[in-house]
Amino acid sequence: MSETILEVTDLKTQFYTERGVVRAVDGVSFDVKQGEIVGLVGESGAGKSVTTSSVMRLIEEPGEVVGGEVDYMGRTIVGFDDTGEELVPRDDMLSESEMREDVRGNEIAIIFQDPMESLNPVYTVGGQVKEFIEINRDIDGKEAKAEAIEMLRRVGIPEAAERYDDYPHEFSGGMRQRVLIAMALGCRPNLIIADEPTTALDVTVEGQILELVDDLQEEFGTSFIWVTHDMGVVAEICDRVNVMYLGQIVEQGPVDEIFHDTQHPYTEALLNSIPRPDRTVGDLEPIEGTMPGAMNPPSGCRFHPRCPDAREPCREVAPEFRVAAETADGSPHRAACLKHEDVGYWDAGPLDSGASETTPAGADAAAEEGER
Amino acid sequence: MGLLRYTLNRVLQSIPVMFGIAVITFLLVNSMPGNPVDIMLAEQEASPELIAAIEARYGLDEPLHIQFLNYIGLSWILGAVGIPGFVGSPPGILQGDLGFSMYYERPVADLMLTRLPPTLLLMISAFAFAIATAVPLGVLAAKRRNQPADHVSRVVALIGVSTPSFWIGIMLIILFSVQLGWLPSGRLVYPWRDPSHYGLTSQWELYYQTVRHLILPMVALGTLQMATIMRVERSSMIESLQKEYVQLARAYGVSERKIMRKHAFRPSQLPVVTLIGLNLTSAIGGAVLIEMVFSINGMGRLLIQAIQTHDYQLTIGTTVVIGFVFVIGVIITDISYAYIDPRVSYGEEN
Numbered sequence: 046m047s048e049t050i051l052e053v054t055d056l057k058t059q060f061y062t063e064r065g066v067v068r069a070v071d072g073v074s075f076d077v078k079q080g081e082i083v084g085l086v087g088e089s090g091a092g093k094s095v096t097t098s099s100v101m102r103l104i105e106e107p108g109e110v111v112g113g114e115v116d117y118m119g120r121t122i123v124g125f126d127d128t129g130e131e132l133v134p135r136d137d138m139l140s141e142s143e144m145r146e147d148v149r150g151n152e153i154a155i156i157f158q159d160p161m162e163s164l165n166p167v168y169t170v171g172g173q174v175k176e177f178i179e180i181n182r183d184i185d186g187k188e189a190k191a192e193a194i195e196m197l198r199r200v201g202i203p204e205a206a207e208r209y210d211d212y213p214h215e216f217s218g219g220m221r222q223r224v225l226i227a228m229a230l231g232c233r234p235n236l237i238i239a240d241e242p243t244t245a246l247d248v249t250v251e252g253q254i255l256e257l258v259d260d261l262q263e264e265f266g267t268s269f270i271w272v273t274h275d276m277g278v279v280a281e282i283c284d285r286v287n288v289m290y291l292g293q294i295v296e297q298g299p300v301d302e303i304f305h306d307t308q309h310p311y312t313e314a315l316l317n318s319i320p321r322p323d324r325t326v327g328d329l330e331p332i333e334g335t336m337p338g339a340m341n342p343p344s345g346c347r348f349h350p351r352c353p354d355a356r357e358p359c360r361e362v363a364p365e366f367r368v369a370a371e372t373a374d375g376s377p378h379r380a381a382c383l384k385h386e387d388v389g390y391w392d393a394g395p396l397d398s399g400a401s402e403t404t405p406a407g408a409d410a411a412a413e414e415g416e417r
Numbered sequence: 418m419g420l421l422r423y424t425l426n427r428v429l430q431s432i433p434v435m436f437g438i439a440v441i442t443f444l445l446v447n448s449m450p451g452n453p454v455d456i457m458l459a460e461q462e463a464s465p466e467l468i469a470a471i472e473a474r475y476g477l478d479e480p481l482h483i484q485f486l487n488y489i490g491l492s493w494i495l496g497a498v499g500i501p502g503f504v505g506s507p508p509g510i511l512q513g514d515l516g517f518s519m520y521y522e523r524p525v526a527d528l529m530l531t532r533l534p535p536t537l538l539l540m541i542s543a544f545a546f547a548i549a550t551a552v553p554l555g556v557l558a559a560k561r562r563n564q565p566a567d568h569v570s571r572v573v574a575l576i577g578v579s580t581p582s583f584w585i586g587i588m589l590i591i592l593f594s595v596q597l598g599w600l601p602s603g604r605l606v607y608p609w610r611d612p613s614h615y616g617l618t619s620q621w622e623l624y625y626q627t628v629r630h631l632i633l634p635m636v637a638l639g640t641l642q643m644a645t646i647m648r649v650e651r652s653s654m655i656e657s658l659q660k661e662y663v664q665l666a667r668a669y670g671v672s673e674r675k676i677m678r679k680h681a682f683r684p685s686q687l688p689v690v691t692l693i694g695l696n697l698t699s700a701i702g703g704a705v706l707i708e709m710v711f712s713i714n715g716m717g718r719l720l721i722q723a724i725q726t727h728d729y730q731l732t733i734g735t736t737v738v739i740g741f742v743f744v745i746g747v748i749i750t751d752i753s754y755a756y757i758d759p760r761v762s763y764g765e766e767n
Binding site: 103225 | 670672
């Protein structure tokens with residue numbers, strides 16, 4: 046098995062707002078191995094983007110990484126010492142300037158969701174690609190320009206040399222996303238974080254981009270963290286998947302196992318909500334309700350107010366994230382669900398929970414009334 | 418090429434605007450109570466013959482619509498094509514003649530040539546002062562958002578916006594001229610004159626005196642501009658700093674310094690340039706007052722004198738020239754858009 050390049054352990058990121066503390070990422074652990082594409086899946090607000098920003102240490106005020114560890118190839122991006130009273134940043138944690146000079150761009154690059162907003166409207170497309178390549182690789186301006194044109198050509202920009210001097214508004218959405226991919230790959234990073242890079246694109250363009258990434262990934266050997274809410278995209282390109290719900294990972298494993306031996310009801314629900322040619326819209330099973338805020342997450346299992354399988358213990362006992370099933374290649378398939386724990390789930394009666402409720406608060410109230 | 422064409426177009430389009438200004442001003446000055454001949458004669462007793470002679474000399478004896486046709490220059494055109502009754506009419510605005518000042522007894526255009534440069538000097542230096550201080554301060558306030566530097570800049574901006582420029586001018590004179598005696602309180606030294614005119618010996622001495630004389634009126638006129646530009650610069654920078662392309666630059670290891678200088682700065686300047694262009698009008702109004710306070714013989718003072726003496730043609734001429742300066746300012750603003758933002762195109766395809 047290839048070497049692990051990124052290891053995230055029990056990562057916690059909070060936002061201090063006027064209304065209270067938002068635990069956007071609350072104890073997330075996953076890893077990325079050399080040359081694989083790891084999916085990070087979940088609904089909007091699950092904490093996917095905060096997780097990736099935390100990995101890059103790009104969380105801005107009023108947010109803060111408050112715990113856990115991020116290790117990138119033996120270097121500590123995030124690390125804390127427990128003094129007994131409080132957590133203090135560890136000495137071996139990379140400094141801000143080390144992050145800027147040694148990690149961001151040249152080791153870990155990022156592709157954002159909205160290609161329309163990600164390019165600076167007042168500078169030329171080529172100039173922007175060139176600038177990032179020049180900063181992150183030890184080459185001079187002239188070489189960087191040649192490299193930028195070469196990368197634009199590689200991602201399928203026709204007449205790359207001529208279009209180098211064009212401005213972003215002269216490119217279509219799909220073309221701009223190709224430019225961002227060229228930017229990322231041009232810096233020759235080890236790991237690329239793709240934050241919903243195809244969400245803003247239409248389906249045919251999305252297909253082209255996924256194909257392009259698949260090809261280039263093989264060629265460059267770059268690892269990817271692919272953030273998405275689309276299980277279809279996951280199936281297409283990911284090797285392993287992490288399913289996130291409300292700041293936590295609820296299921297983690299190889300993509301085939303997740304699809305064919307699903308261990309968490311939330312993953313199941315996500316899979317059931319994918320449109321497929323053999324089912325009409327009426328056959329789709331949307332997940333009931335909306336995700337509650339991360340300010341006051343539900344007690345016990347965070348998914349219980351919306352979970353079709355919820356039973357009594359789900360309300361009180363927070364499930365552990367543990368190995369839930371055997372896998373063919375021995376890589377762990379973990380899930381956080383009481384079904385896999387010995388807390389009396391199977392003996393308890395079903396929770397009269399909010400399968401019919403639409404709001405999470407309502408679901409909570411309904412569940413409580415049902416108990417009386 | 419597109420730009421030159423665009424500029425030419427805009428200048429041509431401004432001709433009807435200028436014409437409109439002239440028409441409206443003509444009607445307004447003629448509807449003022451009082452008449453110029455009385456003011457000219459002041460307290461003197463004058464015979465009806467003398468009054469009639471003066472009126473005839475300045476064409477005030479004609480009916481209003483004929484006076485209008487004369488002033489605009491349509492009479493000249495009608496005369497040129499041989500319409501009886503108009504032959505021999507003097508040229509008007511359409512022929513490039515701004516008229517004749519009764520009070521100064523000189524062509525209006527002559528007065529413009531001596532009065533416009535001081536006003537332009539004052540306005541350009543006031544805007545230069547405002548931009549040179551407001552842009553860095555606005556950027557700093559955006560960078561240190563909600564920190565002490567930002568709060569200080571907010572208070573300074575509030576004071577700048579809410580204090581009338583003439584009052585600032587008077588206070589500056591009291592403090593720096595009267596109390597401290599550091600700077601002169603009035604009149605300008607024009608850098609285009611010969612040094613000997615001011616009893617100076619060298620060109621450098623002349624420039625030095627020009628700057629010394631300019632500082633107080635420049636600050637007085639520029640403070641309001643500085644305050645508003647600073648606020649817009651700040652909010653525009655804050656907006657840009659939250660843009661995804663700035664976050665992307667950070668994620669690729671671009672230093673904060675370079676983000677401030679390049680990635681966030683240039684996209685932020687469009688609203689600032691718009692504001693500067695619009696503020697040219699309010700600054701002209703401010704310049705009128707500042708010229709009074711600092712005894713500067715510019716367009717502002719000229720306009721006020723013209724109105725006070727019912728000098729019709731001078732009033733209209735001054736107004737039209739000020740309007741033209743403003744139109745030029747707006748055109749410069751529009752052209753700088755294209756420089757800042759490549760999405761703005763002045764090419765033929767639009």
